[in-house]
Amino acid sequence: MTREAAGLAPSRAVLDSGIVVVAKETRKTPAVTMNLAVRSGVVCDPSDVPGAMNLLARVIDRGTSTRPAAAIAEELDGRGVTLNIGATRHLVSFTCTCLAADLEAVLAVIADVIVAPIFPENELATRKGEVITAIGQDEDSPFIRAAEALMVMLFGPDHPYARPQKGSTDSVERMTRGDLLRLHAARFAPSELTAVVVGDVDASKAIDAIRRAFQGWQTPVPPSVPLPRPAPATTRRRTLIPMMNKALVDIAYGFVSIARSDPAFYAHWLMNSILGQYALGGRLGDSIRERQGMAYYVSSALEAQIIEGPLLIRAGVGAEHVDRAIMSIDEELDRLRQDGVTEKELAESRSYLIGSMPRTLETNAGIANFLQRSEVFGLGLDFDLHVPDLLRAVTLDEVNAAAGALDPAHASIVVAGPYTDQHL
Numbered sequence: 001m002t003r004e005a006a007g008l009a010p011s012r013a014v015l016d017s018g019i020v021v022v023a024k025e026t027r028k029t030p031a032v033t034m035n036l037a038v039r040s041g042v043v044c045d046p047s048d049v050p051g052a053m054n055l056l057a058r059v060i061d062r063g064t065s066t067r068p069a070a071a072i073a074e075e076l077d078g079r080g081v082t083l084n085i086g087a088t089r090h091l092v093s094f095t096c097t098c099l100a101a102d103l104e105a106v107l108a109v110i111a112d113v114i115v116a117p118i119f120p121e122n123e124l125a126t127r128k129g130e131v132i133t134a135i136g137q138d139e140d141s142p143f144i145r146a147a148e149a150l151m152v153m154l155f156g157p158d159h160p161y162a163r164p165q166k167g168s169t170d171s172v173e174r175m176t177r178g179d180l181l182r183l184h185a186a187r188f189a190p191s192e193l194t195a196v197v198v199g200d201v202d203a204s205k206a207i208d209a210i211r212r213a214f215q216g217w218q219t220p221v222p223p224s225v226p227l228p229r230p231a232p233a234t235t236r237r238r239t240l241i242p243m244m245n246k247a248l249v250d251i252a253y254g255f256v257s258i259a260r261s262d263p264a265f266y267a268h269w270l271m272n273s274i275l276g277q278y279a280l281g282g283r284l285g286d287s288i289r290e291r292q293g294m295a296y297y298v299s300s301a302l303e304a305q306i307i308e309g310p311l312l313i314r315a316g317v318g319a320e321h322v323d324r325a326i327m328s329i330d331e332e333l334d335r336l337r338q339d340g341v342t343e344k345e346l347a348e349s350r351s352y353l354i355g356s357m358p359r360t361l362e363t364n365a366g367i368a369n370f371l372q373r374s375e376v377f378g379l380g381l382d383f384d385l386h387v388p389d390l391l392r393a394v395t396l397d398e399v400n401a402a403a404g405a406l407d408p409a410h411a412s413i414v415v416a417g418p419y420t421d422q423h424l
Helices: 052-059 069-077 100-115 121-139 142-155 169-174 177-187 203-213 265-276 278-291 319-339 343-360 364-376 383-392 396-403
Strands: 011-014 020-025 031-038 084-087 092-099 193-199 237-242 249-256 295-302 310-317 412-417
Touching: 011 203, 020 203, 020 364, 031 100, 031 364, 052 084, 052 092, 052 121, 052 177, 069 100, 092 100, 092 364, 100 193, 100 203, 121 142, 121 169, 121 177, 142 237, 142 249, 142 310, 142 412, 193 203, 193 364, 249 319, 265 278, 265 295, 265 310, 265 319, 265 343, 265 383, 265 396, 278 295, 278 310, 278 319, 278 343, 295 319, 310 319, 319 396, 319 412, 343 364, 343 383, 343 396, 364 383
Parallel strands: 020 193, 237 412
Antiparallel strands: 011 020, 031 092, 031 193, 084 092, 249 310, 249 412, 295 310
């Protein structure tokens, strides 16, 4: 077990089974937040069954080999605990907060859910119906349709990042209990689990509690999932998704950016803040929404991942403003690339990002999420101490170099909503 002496100073242990435990003691309230994540997100979906991990996450707590769904609900509800389960690209996460006195009892339930789910047929049928309803809602949403289509343009239709996380109506209807049991057996293993415990409990006791809860769990290390690195775009591409019954057009405009492990990440983080995050949406918000008044919303987001992730610009406009809005995004990117950012913009964005750190760590849940992400990306136990210096070390030239990658001539653009080629 290792321990850092400053900042958050969490304790970290790797159990004999391969489970990683990160524990941080806080004494603000007599409560504990747990954030357990299995590295088996939707990138692990079989290529012919997209949406499988999302469905698995929806039904995994509906019964185990020793506890029926009603017993799980009773044990958690009786202690005032809500167990939140969700699948993202790389993780299936289990998060909750409980009284410190209930830690071991709640952990026993969570461990049972993670290790020994049985996916009862009746519960599976119910969850499949809910997922199919959600897919229908997504298909009726210009915002989601634009985002999903853009990911296909950026990464290619067969890339794990491009698959719709919920799958399709057809793929969900085809999924069986056996499919979920096989997927769970193949992808859930001690080596893939990181358990973060934050709150009113000694770190050593939290580590021992995780060890006892998962005692006896032995599963081989799963094979890694191939994640091909996307080829950078060499031309400008634009796709239209007409949805004439909608009131608003959603624009998704983006590029493949960088991986989280790239040393240039901090320059890209600052650049993105200046472009579409700081204050009321950065330069994009100031130009397109505030000065020109033609967007209901506009912002940018950098999603650096295990491999190169996307930088996405999103805007919602009326049909009459679509081409003007896209032209304005082009102009802001050209201005950013040609003129660069100012010292004032860099200083303000740096101050904002550094100043936001304490706010993200005000609660046990915020600390647990921060430590989980730090573990996923291998940032170290003392990452919270290094963030300010990492941002202060970024130079104006490095931020401008990051901006240089955003060439409108290589942008991928999706327009979804009440808009047709006749508007061109």
